[in-house]
Amino acid sequence: xxxxxxxxxxxxxxxxxxxxxxxxxxxxxxxxxxxxxxxxxxxxxxxxxxxxxxxxxxxxxxxxxxxxxxxxxxxxxxxxxxxxxxxxxxxxxxxxxxxxxxxxxxxxxxxxxxxxxxxxxxxxxxxxxxxxxxxxxxxxxxxxxxxxxxxxxxxxxxxxxxxxxxxxxxxxxxxxxxxxxxxxxxxxxxxxxxxxxxxxxxxxxxxxxxxxxxxxxxxxxxxxxxxxxxxxxxxxxxxxxxxxxxxxxxxxxxxxxxxxxxxxxxxxxxxxxxxxxxxxxxxxxxxxxxxxxxxxxxxxxxxxxxxxxxxxxxxxxxxxxxxxxxxxxxxxxxxxxxxxxxxxxxxxxxxxxxxxxxxx
Amino acid sequence: xxxxxxxxxxxxxxxxxxxxxxxxxxxxxxxxxxxxxxxxxxxxxxxxxxxxxxxxxxxxxxxxxxxxxxxxxxxxxxxxxxxxxxxxxxxxxxxxxxxxxxxxxxxxxxxxxxxxxxxxxxxxxxxxxxxxxxxxxxxxxxxxxxxxxxxxxxxxxxxxxxxxxxxxxxxxxxxxxxxxxxxxxxxxxxxxxxxxxxxxxxxxxxxxxxxxxxxxxxxxxxxxxxxxxxxxxxxxxxxxxxxxxxxxxxxxxxxxxxxxxxxxxxxxxxxxxxxxxxxxxxxxxxxxxxxxxxxxxxxxxxxxxxxxxxxxxxxxxxxxxxxxxxxxxxxxxxxxxxxxxxxxxxxxxxxxxxxxxxxx
Numbered sequence: 001x002x003x004x005x006x007x008x009x010x011x012x013x014x015x016x017x018x019x020x021x022x023x024x025x026x027x028x029x030x031x032x033x034x035x036x037x038x039x040x041x042x043x044x045x046x047x048x049x050x051x052x053x054x055x056x057x058x059x060x061x062x063x064x065x066x067x068x069x070x071x072x073x074x075x076x077x078x079x080x081x082x083x084x085x086x087x088x089x090x091x092x093x094x095x096x097x098x099x100x101x102x103x104x105x106x107x108x109x110x111x112x113x114x115x116x117x118x119x120x121x122x123x124x125x126x127x128x129x130x131x132x133x134x135x136x137x138x139x140x141x142x143x144x145x146x147x148x149x150x151x152x153x154x155x156x157x158x159x160x161x162x163x164x165x166x167x168x169x170x171x172x173x174x175x176x177x178x179x180x181x182x183x184x185x186x187x188x189x190x191x192x193x194x195x196x197x198x199x200x201x202x203x204x205x206x207x208x209x210x211x212x213x214x215x216x217x218x219x220x221x222x223x224x225x226x227x228x229x230x231x232x233x234x235x236x237x238x239x240x241x242x243x244x245x246x247x248x249x250x251x252x253x254x255x256x257x258x259x260x261x262x263x264x265x266x267x268x269x270x271x272x273x274x275x276x277x278x279x280x281x282x283x284x285x286x287x288x289x290x291x292x293x294x295x296x297x298x299x300x301x302x303x304x305x306x307x308x309x310x311x312x313x314x315x316x317x318x319x320x321x322x323x324x325x326x327x328x329x330x331x332x333x334x335x336x337x338x339x340x341x342x343x344x345x346x347x348x349x350x351x352x353x354x355x356x357x358x359x360x
Numbered sequence: 361x362x363x364x365x366x367x368x369x370x371x372x373x374x375x376x377x378x379x380x381x382x383x384x385x386x387x388x389x390x391x392x393x394x395x396x397x398x399x400x401x402x403x404x405x406x407x408x409x410x411x412x413x414x415x416x417x418x419x420x421x422x423x424x425x426x427x428x429x430x431x432x433x434x435x436x437x438x439x440x441x442x443x444x445x446x447x448x449x450x451x452x453x454x455x456x457x458x459x460x461x462x463x464x465x466x467x468x469x470x471x472x473x474x475x476x477x478x479x480x481x482x483x484x485x486x487x488x489x490x491x492x493x494x495x496x497x498x499x500x501x502x503x504x505x506x507x508x509x510x511x512x513x514x515x516x517x518x519x520x521x522x523x524x525x526x527x528x529x530x531x532x533x534x535x536x537x538x539x540x541x542x543x544x545x546x547x548x549x550x551x552x553x554x555x556x557x558x559x560x561x562x563x564x565x566x567x568x569x570x571x572x573x574x575x576x577x578x579x580x581x582x583x584x585x586x587x588x589x590x591x592x593x594x595x596x597x598x599x600x601x602x603x604x605x606x607x608x609x610x611x612x613x614x615x616x617x618x619x620x621x622x623x624x625x626x627x628x629x630x631x632x633x634x635x636x637x638x639x640x641x642x643x644x645x646x647x648x649x650x651x652x653x654x655x656x657x658x659x660x661x662x663x664x665x666x667x668x669x670x671x672x673x674x675x676x677x678x679x680x681x682x683x684x685x686x687x688x689x690x691x692x693x694x695x696x697x698x699x700x701x702x703x704x705x706x707x708x709x710x711x712x713x714x715x716x717x718x719x720x
Contacts, residue, residue, distance in 0.1 A: 024438040029415045034391060041420040045427030050436035053420055055389045055413040060401040067405030076410035078384040081441035 001035060004154045008131070009039035012090060013047065015161050016129040016205050016213045021048035023087040026126075028056040033094035033133035040090065052082070056091065058100030065104045065112055072115035080119050089126045093298075094133035098141050102239075127206040131157070131213040132298060142294035155289040156214040156299055164216055165203035168286055170359060171218040171351070175199035178346035181222065181282065183307060185342035187230030187246060192222030192282060200317050202302075209317055216287025216302040221318035221325045222279050222309075225249040233306060233335035236295050240265045245334055253277045254311070269311060275328025281310035281318075283333070284344070284352070297333055305339040305355035361395060364514045368491070369399035372450060373407065375521050376489040376565050376573045381408035383447040386486075388416040393454035393493035400450065412442070416451065418460030425464045425472055432475035440479050449486045453658075454493035458501050462599075487566040491517070491573040492658060502654035515649040516574040516659055524576055525563035528646055530719060531578040531711070535559035538706035541582065541642065543667060545702035547590030547606060552582030552642060560677050562662075569677055576647025576662040581678035581685045582639050582669075585609040593666060593695035596655050600625045605694055613637045614671070629671060635688025641670035641678075643693070644704070644712070657693055665699035665715035 013019045025044055029037040037053065044051045083089065101109075113120075132138060132153070139149035175181075179195040197220045201208050204215035231245045242262030247254050254277045259266050270277050288304030301308045310333045314325030338344065344352040351358050373379045385404055389397040397413065404411045443449065461469075473480075492498060492513070499509035535541075539555040557580045561568050564575035591605045602622030607614050614637045619626050630637050648664030661668045670693045674685030698704065704712040711718050 022433060024436050026438060029417075029420075031394060034417065034419070037415070037417070038419050038423045042423040042427045045424040048429065048431070048433075050433050050438070051420075051424055052436070052439045052442070053415040053417065055397070055415040057389075057394065057397070057413065059394070059398050060389075060411075060413055063398045063402040064405040064411055067402045069408065071408070073382060073408075073410050076384050076412070078386060078410070078442050078445035079412045081445045082412070082438050085438035085441045 001039065002150075004150070004158060005035055005039045006042070007158050008036060008154065009043045011157065011161070012129060012131055012213055013040060013043040016131075017088050017090060017127050018206055019044065019047050019049050019088055023049040024085055025049045025051050025088040025090060026082065026086045027051060027053045028089070028091040029053055030092055030094035030133065030135075031055075031057050031059070032096050032135040032137065033092035036092050036094070036133040040092070049088070056093070058095050058097070062101045062104050065101075065108045068108070068112075070108055070111050072112055074115050075118035080122065083119055083122045083126065086126050089123050089128040091128070091130040092133055093130065094135040094138065096135070096137050098137050129206065129211050129213055130298070138296065141296060144294070152292070152294065156287060156302070157289075159214070159216070159287065159289050161204055164286065165201060165205075165208060168201045168203060168216070168218050171284055171286065171357070172199040172201045174346050174351055175218065175220050180347055182345040183229065183338075183342075184345070185230070185336060185338055186232070188228065188336060190225060190227040190229045190249065192279065193224040194220050194222050194282070196320060197221050197318050198320070200315070212298055214287055214290065214299065214302060216290070217283045217285050219281050219283035219315075219318070221314035222282045223326070224252045225279050226251070229309065229336065231334040231336045233293050233300065233303075233337055234295075235300070235335070237262065237265050237269070237332065242266065252279075269330055269332050272312070272330050273328050275326050276312050276330050278311070278326045278328075279309050280312045280314035280326045280328065280331055281308070281333070283308045283310070285335075300335055301333050303335070305337065306335050307338050307344065308333045308335040310334070361399065362510070364510070364518060365395055365399045366402070367518050368396060368514065369403045371517065371521070372400060372489060372491055372573055373403040376491075377448050377450060377487050378566055379404065379407050379409050379448055383409040384445055385409045385411050385448040385450060386442065386446045387411060387413045388449070388451040389413055390452055390454035390493065390495075391415075391417050391419070392456050392495040392497065393452035396452050396454070396493040400452065409448070416453070418455050418457070422461045422464050425461075425468045428468070428472075430468055430471050432472055434475050435478035440482065443479055443482045443486065446486050449483050449488040451488070451490040452493055453490065454495040454498065456495070456497050458497050489566065489571050489573055490658070492656075498656065501656060504654070512652070512654065513659075516647060516662070517649075519574070519576070519647065519649050521564055524646065525561060525565075525568060528561045528563060528576070528578050531644055531646065531717070532559040532561045534706050534711055535578065535580050540707055542705040543589065543698075543702075544705070545590070545696060545698055546592070548588065548696065550585060550587040550589045550609065552639065553584040554580050554582050554642070556680060557581050557678050558680075560675070572658055574647055574650065574659065574662060576650070576664075577643045577645050579641050579643035579675075579678070581674035582642045583686070584612045585639050586611070589669065589696065591694040591696045593653050593660065593663075593697055594655075595660070595694070597622065597625050597629070597692065602626065612639075629690055629692050632672070632690050633688050635686050636672050636690050638671070638686045639669050640672045640674035640686045640688065640691055641668070641693070643668045643670070645695075660695055661693050663695070665697065666695050667698050667704065668693045668695040670694070
């Protein structure tokens with residue numbers, strides 16, 4: 001076994017999920033994540049945790065959903081009881097085809113998802129962490145060779161998380177103390193209010209309220225956005241390529257938009273509901289192990305020297321207790337490169353210029 | 361997909377497990393049983409059952425057990441809650457290496473098994489069925505080519521189960537009404553009492569108290585065995601090849617034994633405990649879709665024109681309510697070919713001669 005697989009498992013179990021002796025762990029295994037699952041099982045055995053492995057296969061989901069009449073039972077008792085009695089829920093993504101469920105009708109997907117709200121919310125109450133095993137199908141999605149992709153993925157995952165968490169804490173402090181953020185870059189001059197909001201130091205660990213491995217971003221929930229922004233990192237949204245999206249904001253709302261490619265998809269997203277025209281997230285990518293776009297949001301939005309903004313729903317963790325932020329059925333991240341001709345200001349002070357932070 | 365995979369799934373779901381709308385189903389998927397799992401998911405979706413897939417990997421079990429200190433928590437709550445809330449438990453065997461757990465110390469295996477007694481017993485209270493997907497590793501174990509093995513396995517699994525159940529019912533009636541069985545064959549002349557015992561018509565369906573697919577045997581619990589028997593179907597027991605085992609019985613107990621190969625293993629088994637020297641099962645193989653030995657007890661003991669006897673524990677289903685039969689920590693099946701120069705008598709009447717049943 002590639003030693004990096006074992007290191008990945010150890011980061012996941014110890015740093016991310018903080019597994020302890022006696023923990024009841026559910027390990028969801030993608031069809032091509034077998035090798036990582038073996039390494040995680042070894043780590044769980046060493047720590048004296050209790051392991052139940054589930055099988056997370058898009059092809060099984062597709063077959064089941066396409067055959068079903070759509071009238072789903074709500075929160076089936078056996079699965080609900082499993083997650084209710086779990087302390088930790090580790091999800092190892094990695095299938096053989098990232099389009100495995102492409103021909104499942106959207107309404108079937110939504111009905112299934114909606115019938116499982118209780119299971120999903122119960123799972124979110126565990127120490128849950130999602131990661132991916134670098135598979136050939138993910139390499140293909142990233143338009144990379146397999147070994148090249150493995151190097152890329154492990155460089156993102158096997159970081160000195162403790163030291164990155166310390167660095168990100170500086171950014172969190174600046175955002176927590178600040179009132180207004182201004183982002184200036186090619187095609188971008190945007191101001192957002194952040195006063196009263198709390199930033200999350202997303203350091204790939206449940207101890208930091210961070211549930212993705214890799215992570216490496218600091219994010220908050222902005223409001224009262226004014227100005228224009230251009231997102232130059234390409235993405236796939238709803239199966240469509242999207243490039244160079246430009247949004248114009250007035251009084252917190254998108255009043256104009258255009259895109260070199262995928263303009264119709266952006267239009268659809270903006271029309272979802274009122275909240276879809278406002279921002280739910282401002283995120284600062286700080287994982288310099290991620291140095292290229294791979295069409296996978298788990299990696300892309302944490303890329304070093306990028307900033308992302310999300311249209312739609314804000315996260316509760318960014319809001320004062322009891323206050324509700326921007327609400328929407330969507331949360332769509334869009335990313336811009338800030339490595340050149342860029343600056344990020346908080347209350348008039350430059351905190352990042354051409355990718356370099358003030359403390360670097 | 362090979363149409364036989366879908367047929368296998370339908371037999372499993374409808375005939376074997378009697379799945380109905382709203383059933384909570386646990387589907388345990390072996391690493392190479394993915395294709396069958398997809399077909400089963402489709403059938404479960406069609407019937408409106410609720411599906412949770414678990415991952416039954418020997419390599420994960422091996423990694424976990426070898427890393428653990430052996431002090432296992434008893435019946436971990438998440439797994440226990442899952443099976444307590446399941447109506448149906450389908451196990452799809454099929455790994456990539458039938459020796460995947462070969463280097464797990466026996467004491468570790470036993471400690472893990474013993475800590476999970478409650479989970480196991482709860483699972484046995486569901487409508488549980490075990491089957492296998494014909495994989496390359498099972499083909500290898502059977503010393504067969506892959507396509508040859510697929511043909512073999514589907515010929516055993518895709519039977520007219522209703523009509524085989526009717527035929528087996530005749531044999532069950534004869535055994536239930538009979539008092540004494542005599543088996544005569546090359547190197548064999550054995551009498552066993554069966555009075556007061558109830559035969560099981562093992563027709564691969566929970567409706568017949570039969571939990572293996574394929575099945576196709578009628579079995580009861582004999583006692584007061586006298587005479588000698590030779591088992592000429594080769595087997596692997598505890599990893600050792602065993603051939604031409606000869607046992608001699610007096611007053612129900614083995615008093616002498618020999619084997620052309622594997623004699624030491626037979627000796628070890630007989631010395632396990634007192635019950636290991638007595639018979640726990642007499643089974644009549646009636647699945648003529650199984651026409652050759654494949655070193656897999658799921659298939660071998662149901663082979664048409666064979667009879668098997670088990671040393672050790674008897675099944676409760678064969679005993680009068682409240683009565684306990686032969687008790688032992690082991691249940692080891694040994695098989696003899698009865699297709700030639702053989703006869704099976706019940707109370708002096710020949711019911712099978714050279715493989716042919718009386719009604720044929």
